[in-house]
Amino acid sequence: MLEELKRLQTHIANFQERLKNLEAENTSLHQQKKEMEKHHDEHTTQQTTTLRSKQDKIDTLTNNLNNLQDQYNALNQDAKTLAERYSRLEKGCTDLKSRFQEILAERNELRVLKEKLHHEQTSAKQEIANLKEERVQLLEKNEHAKLKVEAIIARLAVLGTDEDKNTQEIQKLAHPSEHNEEAQ
Structure with missing residues (x-):
């Protein structure tokens, strides 16, 4: 029994040794567990903070994306408006080009008409000058004829044929206005 008692002891x-070891191991494990929980809590807090900052960035980027999409839509609308205006301007430009061509054609026609009228005017001036010259010649001839008639009348008057009917008629023909005045 002693032996059994020694064995039992x-x-x-x-x-007891194992219990001390297990208690020491248990204490160590508890401490590791606390450290791990503390580390895990810190890590979880850090992850939560990171998640919040990432979520804030996502929210900011989403807002920026929405703003940029609004700007993109506005720019697309402006581009459509500008394209329509450009189309209208291009059509207006085409209309102006055709009108300009018409005006050029009218101008050319007017130039031709101007040249024709200028030629006609020159011809008319030349004809007027010719008519004036002819008038001067006719007036000279008329004056010359008048002088001849007056000379003939004067010669007849000198010859004493005042009573001659022909002479009187010649005088009437030479000076019809004088005879009309005398008659009145």
Whole structure:
């Protein structure tokens, strides 16, 4: 029994030793667990903070994206409006080109008409000058004829044929206005 008691004491000592080891190990594990929980809490807090900052960035980027999409839509609308205006301007330009061509054609026609009228005017001036010259010649001839008639009348008057009917008629023909005045 002593032997059994010694064995039991040895076993108890072993159990006590093992118990101390297990308690030390348990304490160590508790401490590791606390450190791990603390580390995990810190890591979780850090992850939560990171998630919040990432979510804030996502929200900011989403807002920026919405703003940029609004700007893009506005720019698309402006581009459509500008394209329509450009189309109208291009059509107006085409209309102006055709009107300009018509005006050029009218101008050319007017130039031709101007040249024709200028030629006609030159011809008319030349004809007027010719008529004036002819008038001067006719007036000179008329004056010359008048002088001849007056000379003939004067010669007849000198010859004493005042009573001659022919002479009187010649005088009437030469000076019809004088005879009309005398008659009145």
